[in-house]
Amino acid sequence: MKLVTDIWRALSKPAKHLTLGTIAISAFIMGIIFWGGFNTALEATNTEEFCISCHEMGDNVYKELQETVHYSNHAGVRATCPDCHVPHNWTNKIARKMQASKEVFAKLTGAINTREKFLNKRLELASHEWARFEANGSLECKQCHSYKSMKWEEMSKLAQKQMKRAAKRDQSCLDCHKGIAHHLPDMAASRAPELIAEVGEGPSKFDDGEQYFSSLTKPLYLSADATEEAGLLNIATEVTVLETKGDRIKLHIDGWRKRIGAGRVIYFGFGINMNSAQLTMTAAKTDGVIKVFEDKVDEMTGLTWERVEVTAWTDADYMLKEQQPLWDYAKTTFQSSCSVCHTQPAENHFDANTWPGMFQGMMAFVNFDQDTEALVQKYLQAHSSTFSKEKH
Known part of the structure; x- marks a missing residue:
C-alpha cells in the first residue's frame, strides 16, 4: 500500500527537473508505443488465421467458404473472414470487436462446440449477420463491389434489370444474395422464431x-x-x-x-x-x-x-384467439421481403388460386422458414381478389 501511495505522490507532484518539452515528447513516444501495441493486437485478431483457429468456424463455415467463388476464382482475389464480417472503418471495427465479446463467451461455454449445436443455432446466427448487413447496406460487400464499376452490357437482360434497380436505390447486396459464401440455414426446420x-x-x-x-x-x-x-x-x-x-x-x-x-x-x-x-x-x-x-x-x-x-x-x-396478429405479421413480411427486387403486386392483384404459383416462383430469392412461407402465401390468398371488396 505504501508503494502505491508513493507512486501516486510522485506522479501527482509537479516536475522539478524535467522540462515541459521533455514531458510532452515522452508522452508522445509512450502514446505511439501504446497505439502501436494496441493496433498490432487488434489486427492480429482481424486475420483469417485467427478467425478459423477455433474449430467452430474452421470446421463449419470456413469449409463452406472454400467451395465458393469468394475463396477461389480466375482473378485470384480472395475474400477472407474479416473482409466480410468486420467493418473496415476504424470506429465501426471497434464496435464490432466489442460485440465479439459475446462470441468469446460462447466459445468458453461451448454454445456451438459440436456440429449439431452449430446447426441448431445456425438460423439465429445468420439472422444476426443478415440484420447487420441490412443496417449498413452491405457496406463490407461494397468495399470490393461497386455499382458504378459494373459492366451492365455483360449481364443477362434479367440481371441488368434487377441490378440497375438495385444500384438506383443503393440496395443492400444481402437482400438478394444470401447464401453466396456459406450454406443457408435449414429454413424448413425452423419454427418462425x-x-x-x-x-x-x-x-x-x-x-x-x-x-x-x-x-x-x-x-x-x-x-x-x-x-x-x-x-x-x-x-x-x-x-x-x-x-x-x-x-x-x-x-x-x-x-x-x-x-x-x-x-x-x-x-x-x-x-x-x-x-x-x-x-x-x-x-x-x-x-x-x-x-x-x-x-x-x-x-x-x-x-x-x-x-x-x-x-x-x-x-x-x-x-x-385472434387471426389479425398473424395477418399483420404476414403483411409486414410480404412488404419488406418481396419488394427488395421489384415492386410487389397488391394482394388483390391475383385471385386465391393464382397466388400460390406466383408466390412459389419467388421463394428462391428470399429466406423464409416453412411456417412464414406458408403464412405469407395464405395471407395473400385470403386478401386476394377472390375475397377483396376493393377493385384493383
Whole structure:
C-alpha cells in the first residue's frame, strides 16, 4: 500500500527537473508505443488465421467458404473472414470487436462446440449477420463491389434489370444474395422464431365451442394420447375447440375437399386451393374423422367438391384467439421481403388460386422458414381478389 501511495505522490507532484518539452515528447513516444501495441493486437485478431483457429468456424463455415467463388476464382482475389464480417472503418471495427465479446463467451461455454449445436443455432446466427448487413447496406460487400464499376452490357437482360434497380436505390447486396459464401440455414426446420416472438404461444386455457387459429403448422392426432401423427393443421387455420385433455385439444375444422383419391387435403372453401389441413391416408379413411355434408361441382374444372368437417386432436400450444396478429405479421413480411427486387403486386392483384404459383416462383430469392412461407402465401390468398371488396 505504501508503494502505491508513493507512486501516486510522485506522479501527482509537479516536475522539478524535467522540462515541459521533455514531458510532452515522452508522452508522445509512450502514446505511439501504446497505439502501436494496441493496433498490432487488434489486427492480429482481424486475420483469417485467427478467425478459423477455433474449430467452430474452421470446421463449419470456413469449409463452406472454400467451395465458393469468394475463396477461389480466375482473378485470384480472395475474400477472407474479416473482409466480410468486420467493418473496415476504424470506429465501426471497434464496435464490432466489442460485440465479439459475446462470441468469446460462447466459445468458453461451448454454445456451438459440436456440429449439431452449430446447426441448431445456425438460423439465429445468420439472422444476426443478415440484420447487420441490412443496417449498413452491405457496406463490407461494397468495399470490393461497386455499382458504378459494373459492366451492365455483360449481364443477362434479367440481371441488368434487377441490378440497375438495385444500384438506383443503393440496395443492400444481402437482400438478394444470401447464401453466396456459406450454406443457408435449414429454413424448413425452423419454427418462425420472429413470428412467435410477436404473437406469443397463445392461451393456456381454452373455452369449448370457441374459435381459435393455429399460429404454426401443427401435427394432428386421432386421440388425446396418440403418438403417431394423423396429419397437419396448417398455419392460420380457424378451428373450433371441442374439448381439452392434458396438453392437447380436440377440435373440428370446417372446409371442403376434392373428391379425388382419399380426399386427404382439406381446403378453406369451395373451389379455392387454400389449404387448411392435410390428413394421412390412414386418418382420412378412419371412421369419425371426416364427416361429409354436401357435394358440389366446380364448373371451371369439372371437379366435384365435398363440404366436410374434420375432427382430430392437436397440441394445445401455438393457438391464438385472434387471426389479425398473424395477418399483420404476414403483411409486414410480404412488404419488406418481396419488394427488395421489384415492386410487389397488391394482394388483390391475383385471385386465391393464382397466388400460390406466383408466390412459389419467388421463394428462391428470399429466406423464409416453412411456417412464414406458408403464412405469407395464405395471407395473400385470403386478401386476394377472390375475397377483396376493393377493385384493383
